[in-house]
Amino acid sequence: MFKRLPGDQAPNLVSTTPDTAVVFRPAVVRTPALVTLIIYACRFVVALVRTVWRHPVACCVPAALGAVWALYGWQLTVSVAGFVVLALLAWAYGAPDSFARLVGWRLLAWWRLMSVYRRHWHAVMEVSGLARRISGRVYMPRLVKVQCDGWADRLTVRMLDGQAVKDWTDRTDNLAQGFGAVSCRVALVKGGRLVLTFPRSDPLAAPIPALAIPNEPSVGPVEIGKQEDGRPLKLKVHGTHVLIAGATGAGKGSFLWDTIRGLLPAMRAGLAEVWALDPKLMELSFGRELFQGRYASDPADCADLLDEAVTVMQKRAARFAGLQRSHVPTIEDPFVLVLVDEVAFLTAYQPDKHLRQRISAALATLATQGRSVGVGVMAALQDPRKEVMNIRNLFPDKIALRLDESEQVDMVLGDGARDRGALADHISPVPELGAGVAYMRLETSPEPVRVRAAYVSDDDIREMVALFTERGEAA
Missing domain, CATH: 3.40.50.300 (P-loop containing nucleotide triphosphate hydrolases)
Incomplete structure (x- = not known):
């Protein structure tokens, strides 16, 4: 009923039932292990350089502590770490505004980046339809940076080429739900870059009593x-x-x-x-x-x-x-x-x-x-x-x-x-x-x-x- 296939095509035959089409296994190119290791090493180096460039403080602190440990022992390392922690606590207690501006919000931004946004970014982009799959390859909008203040997280995002702001404003509900926020706002910074604002709290939840009458006469704001x-x-x-x-x-x-x-x-x-x-x-x-x-x-x-x-x-x-x-x-x-x-x-x-x-x-x-x-x-x-x-x-x-x-x-x-x-x-x-x-x-x-x-x-x-x-x- 079936003709013999010439050459080496027979081992590649997957199905020959009369009611289905003949399907062949795709060609597989075997990559040498050395080439694979080189590729992974290059990717690791690039990721390491990018991480140090984006988060210099977070990378330099553990590196400095590790160097002190290696050179002078763990006793001095613990002493230095304790002194730094006490100094930061004194700064936070004595000048909370400057501490929050220079240290506190940066630490919170790093924590939110790693625990919330970086962790769920790919899934939210895929489900909300903001990522694109073309010829089997997934193109993902890039999360550039996260900034925090007293009430909200602000994410700077680079859109995909060809995307419009409306593609994002139509999916604000998806983005808010995906990242566990009550709402999301979209603002265009410049060509190709957006700022997504996710409120963490509501400073306007409580009524505001009447403000004091100004002392100086003015018709300005x-x-x-x-x-x-x-x-x-x-x-x-x-x-x-x-x-x-x-x-x-x-x-x-x-x-x-x-x-x-x-x-x-x-x-x-x-x-x-x-x-x-x-x-x-x-x-x-x-x-x-x-x-x-x-x-x-x-x-x-x-x-x-x-x-x-x-x-x-x-x-x-x-x-x-x-x-x-x-x-x-x-x-x-x-x-x-x-x-x-x-x-x-x-x-x-x-x-x-x-x-x-x-x-x-x-x-x-x-x-x-x-x-x-x-x-x-x-x-x-x-x-x-x-x-x-x-x-x-x-x-x-x-x-x-x-x-x-x-x-x-x-x-x-x-x-x-x-x-x-x-x-x-x-x-x-x-x-x-x-x-x-x-x-x-x-x-x-x-x-x-x-x-x-x-x-x-x-x-x-x-x-x-x-x-x-x-x-x-x-x-």
Whole structure:
């Protein structure tokens, strides 16, 4: 039934059953043992040099101790090691900040690299689909380095040739789960390199009490809370416009009152004025004495107040024309901040069409022309849809508190913000955990930053009113 195969092909025959194809064993090239040993030796040398280059301290310390042991014996080695440990402990106790910066975080980064990221790197890359298998060869993104600080691990990664940032932002959930983190954020450093941020703790979990009122009058960036990395959160209000979006109870009032609190010394000195539009009659009315008559709650009064702000802006522009290009606050020309709470009620839900058009036109005029003459707008709303707030792109700085839907994140912060880690729809609805927590995207930086505003209580607002009233009585 079968023909005899000529030559030496018969031993290579694996199957000759009638219902299957003939399969031959692949050719095997036998490598001499000496060549194999040379290859492994070269790989070992390369890995050793790379390890010493990347981790000089971790390699030099055991090498130095080994040299002391070989030359002077174990007694001196133990003495030197004990002295070094005591010196490090004294340093950590006496100057914890410098110790953490120069030693502590580096040791933690090395430990996290070896115990977490290097250990699981290949498996996570394979399962998440970020590694590529071509012609039987696996191409793996390279983990360049790991850096640690008080709240997160930052991994610098070299992407594969041909990969895009979106390939990584689409797999942030896979990366976070694979490395045991609660979330992952992706940021492009330069061509071909990414920084993956894996938080280890949440510095913003606890509410922040109201910050102290500044001593010096200033309209510069006002401190209103804390960033996720522990640094103070300073919000620029002079020379820009700010849009705040968040669901009910998300903490929009914290950003409004923290801004007023930071500007209070300048308001007392006559260098700043806050004009308040409060159609909800609940948030800003509690401290209406601070606004010196520039307060409106009725939609018609809100439209009149906005028209007055436009008039002030246009008069300043006419006086500044040809003389100056930026505004410097003075008593004659103070910085004017127009606060609008629940702006959607005025621009979208207002039944009077004429008032709605007046208000929308005035806000658009202020947002396009007010920055250079010292008239800023800070608007807060719940629904960020375009049909509700069609001028949201005129606000350079945007803040997204807790939102109801994932699509709303990109509506507020811009396209791709959620893919880069701005998970505003995942902020906890529990007031103690999520009130005042937000993602902020500034004009000067496209990357969203997680922040939390301090909580200004009713007693804090009464204190502010009393302090401002004292200024009025003294005058």
